[in-house]
Amino acid sequence: MSHRDLLAWSAMIGAYAIRGMYGEVLALAVRMVVEGVLPDRFLITRILQACAYAEDLELGRLLHSMAVRRGFMGRVKDVPVGNSVLVMYVKCGNLVCARKVFDKMVCRDLGTWNSMIFGYCRSAEWEEARCLLDAMRQEGTEPGVVTWNTLISSYARSGDLDVAMELLGQMEESGVAPDVVTWTSLVSGFVHMDRGDEALQCFIQMCLAGVEPNGMSIASAISACASLKLLNLGRELHSRAIKVCSVNNVLSGNSLVDMYAKCGEIVAAWRIFNEIPDKDIFSWNSMIAGYAQAGYCGKAYNLFCKMENCGVRRNAITWNTMISGYIRNGDDERAFELFQIMESYGVKRDTASWNILIAGSVHNGYYDRALRIFHQMRSHLVRPDYITILSIIPAFANLVASWKVREIHACIFHHNLEMDGKIANALINAYSKSGDLASACTVFDMHSSRSVISWNCIILAHLLHGSPNEALDLFCQMKQEGVLPDHTTLAAVIKAYGLMGKVSEGSRTFLNMANDYNITPDLDHHAAMVDLLGRSGRLKEAYELIDEMPLIPNSTVWEAFLTAAVKHGNVRLAHLAAVELSVIEPGDPRVQRLATTLQDLTGKSIDVPKAMVHNKGRKLDEVESCSTEIRNKLYVFSNGDNVGLEHTLAELNSVPDFSIGTLDVEEEKEEVVGVHCEKLAIAFGLTNSPHFKNIRIIKNERMCNHCHTFAKLVSKKYERRILIKDPKCLHKFEDGKCSCEDYW
């Protein structure tokens, strides 16, 4: 074995290593050893580096023991060898061995500490990483810019940006100036957590600190503009990217495509896309997403087909993007088709693929289908994640799904998923809408970081359940905890005062909100005020408020007024409101029915345009129906159904005291349409669930006075709690009373 032999091997291996061809490096190294040539301390670090990149733990171990045997691991000049062994173990994910090497090293340099800290950060062993930071200082090695960047970037990537920012402060305090890497880590961390404005603040801070942004930092800032849809700032950054010569760079190009597409500038996005010389998977996926989101599914699909011919393999994101594009544009069939075939094209479906189908179904109102897909997903042993849960919860926000909300709640714990503010709020909503106020309160009480949205959810839940007193108590608590109310909170507060008949308190809130909270009254606040005045019979004041309001009243405002006029038997004002509503919502069946009745009563005609479909896609001639669930089975009833309940109904109808409300203008009489469906559902519930306290019913039309009285009487006589959700109100009948206090 001559000295020249080793030199020759070193030169060859070095040449491959420089080009990043680590597979070849390892192959050569094996041949070299087989031919009896052993690496010196310089060559062994090269090969170890290749092991680290290729994550070849087996070969790495051999080299480690060789280094020990040959005495490369004990002296000061051997620190680089020790470091490369350490890094090899870290990159191969074997932290235990890495730590053993670290502990045995007699001398360590800054790189040693940094590598070990990097290892712990990468496996999220934060405590160990922080211990080492303290330990290195104690041993007289001050953390350098790389040490700080390792910690800051790891925390930023894990989403813990508060800690990352705290470390930035410590870094500056210790006299180490943040560099472009530090800032870029923070910018991209904020972007990933959907905190675009803070990302941009970091970028600006970097520029103010005199650190020149490079292509990477500009790309991150551009993606912040994309999520915030800041086209002008995005354009400015575009020209900055041109100045630092990184516009044709794939990275900047990709983020520009995304930014222009998200800002609706699809032509600009296409232009940039075309100019990227070496398009990668990000470029194609971003452009496909751009077209799909703009509604051009055909163009998106053309690119989807073309990319593989251009040498770029489609990945799960490509397929998911296309599937999501189809489902968002209403072509569910194509979406499901792609979902079915993707695996035959060698691309494995992931959680996101399932989530897209679930979220799309919920979004398009197909709750049952969303639920079926969710169960299918679980039977395929695909673990639901945070997004799955967030997407599926709204599908359960109704009265006949209360047990499903509990099931999904358990699922969160079972899969050890994060219970953050968004999920907690969605659960509060779902529990409340499924009729379980107590559980909504439990989720709220257990949830530690409550935002204004959480408070709004729980306040609205109490309003829905007819507990305005508690809603107002919560509002006080919220203020005591220093949370500032927003638009929604104040509209809820006015509504709560309305429910309690406290006109002056409600009016005061309305009149002072601009002063007290710097919030200008919007349509919802006006509607709440009309409701408040209308409930206490101050119809004239309510009308004056509408007449003088600075905004154009919408259907919510007129609905509130109409309800008040009807409840107080004022035919003239009811007529007036119906005329206004018929202009705003020409297809609303309730308005149409009202118009006919009012016409009969007043002799005046209302010109109601006869649109066939109204805004929620429901047909005018859709039959009035309701559903109830008993032992996981759903039963649907329509008006006049003959379901063999005559005997029960006859018994129920014999309940004495049927006093009917005031102005009976909105209901279709049972003589005309047959027995109302909610009566059938109540009778069915009574006979088929004798052991359950609650009967839960969802109805697609408002309850009439007659059935409302009926439900009250039944709840008292049979000691049941009857919950009926109609499009306007949740009625909770108990002991002969309803939570809506007979005003809905």
Next chain:
DNA sequence: TTAGGGTTAG
């Protein structure tokens, strides 16, 4: 001779 940063879908 070792250590740190980026862009796409739900």
